[in-house]
Amino acid sequence: MEKFTTHTGRAVPLRRSNVDTDQIIPAHWLKKVTRSGFEDGLFEAWRKDESFILNRPERQGATVLVAGPEFGTGSSREHAVWALQNYGFHVVVSSRFADIFRGNSLKNGLLTVVLPQETVERLWALTESDPSAEITVDLEAREVRAGGVTATFELDDNVRWRLLNGLDDISITLRNEADIAAFEATRPAFKPRTLPVA
Amino acid sequence: MGRTLAEKVWDDHVVRRAEGEPDLLFIDLHLLHEVTSPQAFDGLRLAGRTVRRTDLTIATEDHNTPTLDIDKPIADPVSKVQLETLRRNAAEFGVRIHSLGDVEQGVVHVVGPQLGLTQPGMTVVCGDSHTSTHGAFGALAFGIGTSQVEHVLATQTLPLAPFRTMAVTVEGELPEGVTAKDLILAVIAKIGTGGGQGYVLEYRGSAIRSLSMEARMTVCNMSIEAGARAGMIAPDETTFAYLQGRPHAPQGEDWDAAVAYWKTLGTDEDAVFDHEIFIDASELTPFVTWGTNPGQGAPLGSTVPDPASFADPQERQAAENALAYMGLEAGTPLREVKVDAVFVGSCTNGRIEDLRAAAAVVEGRRIADGVRMLVVPGSVRVALQAVEEGLDRVFTAAGAEWRHAGCSMCLGMNPDQLAPGERCASTSNRNFEGRQGKGGRTHLVSPQVAAATAVLGRLAAPSDLTADVAAVEA
């Protein structure tokens, strides 16, 4: 997982509430055997409409999704997070996220930022009037800065520590690599191996 | 205070223990198959990680593999992609794999033990719930999810929450014709499908000690159907005799050191279990399921239960739903339930002893008109052994189909499936709605009962056959 300290990027205003995981990534994409390559499935139904915000030329390369309330409801599929990341998003801002989606996103290093709805509205107004406006999400200061907007957000200390250090579950275990190596050194010789010893 | 078998194995694998954190456990053996591994390998790739211990990892193909025409391309595109992905991942990451067509291919839980890779006192994991099978050797073995598969691939460890221990003591002698499958179905019916939740079960007592290794695997295999984290049996001379001489069993001095260690693993006299249940082996009879979960079972000699007889409203509702799905009427003698298909196989009952037991019943007989019987060895090695003993010819002479090794009709993921409404006596482990194919109806049974059922076309025990013959002769 990549470290997340501060991210600055252009935004996509998504003026919809209750965007569920089926809309983020439809079920037929779940047959895939990888964690990558979901970018074309992101909001697949809406993207068939040329005027959909994600299809607009001025939104290409944007990395911050500013969404309506109740983002990520529905099934627990982690694919929804992978799809947003595969597409290029680093941050999703909303006034309310569904719990499981939020847990999945933070575990995978996609920062989900909760801001009051009126702040979300101001960010929408800003990026709609100036698509080139950049939003900075500062995890160290727990602050969002853009145009004339400065807003602080809350995040669990442990989760923040993990994101700042780029630690997923595996990374955390690998911090104890010395313990694993020490244990391996004491394993009895009679324990079986699947491969011939080189 | 003394420790139980499960606690000893756990303690011997703690890599790191810290206040407020789950113990980090070392994993001795990681088994892989095509269904639950692709995203785990992809996660490694995305993070630029490698498999830490390829020498403790092994893969085989089983869930999606066809049991006919295995030399032809795989017809179902999703199955094909999963198998090809496993092959590619194994090659890229240096993992040993036994693919379709290989002599060591087979159901993952049959392959590990027969290679001698599963040994007492080990921790064994696989992205499959029936990993509990390996507990028959006194190993702590359990199923894990795909993100845990990735975790084990990358670190050869897992952070694990503590478990509780339950002793399942079975004393006495199993009556003639009663098998390990009947025993475990009776245990599950007694404690319920959630009764084992959070526990590691240890099967013990004289009836368990007298079981062969294959029978012990049948028992431990179905621990998960009682909701348990794992099932275990203390290693003894039967275990050592099974292992000696297998390809991956220790040799020479290593063997002696291993046996000395294995002998220390049994639960101490003064150890205390969190919970205990007792079963009198002499009271057990052939057991079959009538419903849609493995806890909905009854003696073959009884009748389909009346849902109204269940005091618990949830159980009553579950029984009503089950009878509707199964197309059964309360009060019908189970022996009168007619079947369309019989499946002998799976990681529960697809080993050589199971095939021998089923063959002994059908030998010299014909299966009933209109009944389709599939015999699917659990692995290629089992198949070769069976052919050497002539069991395949016994089955085909009786009118059964002899197939290639794999999970087959245990689950509707490959071409072997029931048609909607079809009724099957199956030696597998799950009778869930649609498990053997959409709309299919499953009765879980032992190999002996499966074979007798095939001959008579209705649920039956081998003893019913002799009665039939006697009736004809009289």
Ligand code: SF4
């Ligand atoms: S035989 Fe059945 S239970 Fe066993 S691994 Fe295969 S599908 Fe799972």
